Amino acid sequence: MILHYSSYFIIIAGVFAAAWLVQMFLQLMLNFKVLRCCKHQKQQYVSVDEAKPGVSIVIYANNQGEVLKCNLPLLLDVDYPNFEVIVVDDMSTDETLDVLTVMEQRSEYLFHTKITDKVRTMSHRKLALLLGVKAAHNDIIVTTTANCIPATRNWLNALVRQFGEKTDIVIGPMVFESRVGLIRRFCQYDLFQRMITMFGVALSFRAFAGWGSNMAFRKAVLFADNNKAFSSHLNIKPGEDDLMVSAMARKDNIGVACSTDALMVSKERPLVKAWSKDRVNRAFTAKRYGFVPTFFKCLDYSTRYLCVFAGLALATLAAMSLDWIVLSAALLLLVARMITNVSLAYCTSKELGIHRYVLSPVIYDLVIPVVDLVFWIRASVRNKTFYVSRV
Numbered sequence: 001m002i003l004h005y006s007s008y009f010i011i012i013a014g015v016f017a018a019a020w021l022v023q024m025f026l027q028l029m030l031n032f033k034v035l036r037c038c039k040h041q042k043q044q045y046v047s048v049d050e051a052k053p054g055v056s057i058v059i060y061a062n063n064q065g066e067v068l069k070c071n072l073p074l075l076l077d078v079d080y081p082n083f084e085v086i087v088v089d090d091m092s093t094d095e096t097l098d099v100l101t102v103m104e105q106r107s108e109y110l111f112h113t114k115i116t117d118k119v120r121t122m123s124h125r126k127l128a129l130l131l132g133v134k135a136a137h138n139d140i141i142v143t144t145t146a147n148c149i150p151a152t153r154n155w156l157n158a159l160v161r162q163f164g165e166k167t168d169i170v171i172g173p174m175v176f177e178s179r180v181g182l183i184r185r186f187c188q189y190d191l192f193q194r195m196i197t198m199f200g201v202a203l204s205f206r207a208f209a210g211w212g213s214n215m216a217f218r219k220a221v222l223f224a225d226n227n228k229a230f231s232s233h234l235n236i237k238p239g240e241d242d243l244m245v246s247a248m249a250r251k252d253n254i255g256v257a258c259s260t261d262a263l264m265v266s267k268e269r270p271l272v273k274a275w276s277k278d279r280v281n282r283a284f285t286a287k288r289y290g291f292v293p294t295f296f297k298c299l300d301y302s303t304r305y306l307c308v309f310a311g312l313a314l315a316t317l318a319a320m321s322l323d324w325i326v327l328s329a330a331l332l333l334l335v336a337r338m339i340t341n342v343s344l345a346y347c348t349s350k351e352l353g354i355h356r357y358v359l360s361p362v363i364y365d366l367v368i369p370v371v372d373l374v375f376w377i378r379a380s381v382r383n384k385t386f387y388v389s390r391v
Contacts, residue, residue, distance in 0.1 A: 030200025
């Protein structure tokens with residue numbers, strides 16, 4: 001059956017309207033909710049006399065002696081009354097061990113341990129986490145890596161204040177150090193947008209991922225149910241953060257710290273290589289996140305393209321038929337969606353005190369589904385390299 005021109009017009013208009021509504025719903029449900037959370041936590045006040053639990057910071061390091069020299073003093077200088085720093089050295093062959101030994105003598109809060117070369121049956125990053133947690137003297141564990149520094153001295157306060165009676169895990173924000181250049185700026189915005197999506201889903205439903213570079217959890221939750229949530233993926237090299245959070249998360253046991261004080265800044269160099277490696281790892285572990293994040297990603301990407309292309313097609317048909325009302329409405333809705341996208345990204349980045357994104361959301365909007373597909377293919381091709389010998 002051949003449809004008349006008017007029928008095509010109605011179908012395209014219906015597809016565009018439905019896709020636009022879904023896109024606006026996702027923006028308001030996820031991105032706007034994160035923005036509100038940022039504003040709320042910015043206004044939070046914590047009394048200096050408030051009792052604060054002890055915290056153990058576990059840091060993973062591998063051949064990063066020079067990095068530790070620069071970054072460890074900043075971590076040891078955080079404004080918190082009761083904490084310790086435990087660095088787990090993963091078989092470093094540089095001066096990492098010497099640096100840690102010297103710095104440990106200078107600070108009563110710093111300790112270190114190491115992984116031996118005899119361990120070949122499980123992920124070293126997950127083993128490092130287990131070793132650090134077992135060596136910790138406190139019940140709250142905060143994880144990070146050697147190349148990260150807190151944005152402010154109130155970093156631990158901002159994370160710990162999100163723990164409540166039912167809260168087992170708190171996920172915090174992480175960004176790349178701001179650098180110039182089109183590709184570097186794209187990498188920075190990609191990490192920022194993934195953080196917004198992760199926080200939005202966590203605030204609306206349940207968390208599906210976290211950053212090993214900025215995450216806090218209760219020691220007991222790691223060993224609950226015979227360590228079931230962690231032991232199920234010990235033979236997978238990545239996933240010491242996102243798979244652990246995905247396995248442990250419930251609706252009411254995850255806290256989100258999305259303030260400037262809670263921010264962790266990654267000083268990875270070279271940035272593009274580090275971003276690419278993290279992207280491949282996330283593409284591999286994302287297959288195990290579950291239904292909700294996969295559904296929302298598919299819904300977002302499909303309606304994103306439908307909204308843009310159906311909107312442009314509708315505007316073209318309206319122009320050809322000299323229907324100026326429909327043409328104006330289509331263009332107005334497309335511009336409104338773009339302005340909403342840019343405004344939310346700009347306001348959220350402003351609240352977090354990082355680089356304020358204006359042009360990046362426009363370019364990123366249509367490019368990122370293709371980028372995701374590329375990294376999904378790369379992860380699929382390299383599938384076997386993500387596994388170690390089974391435990």
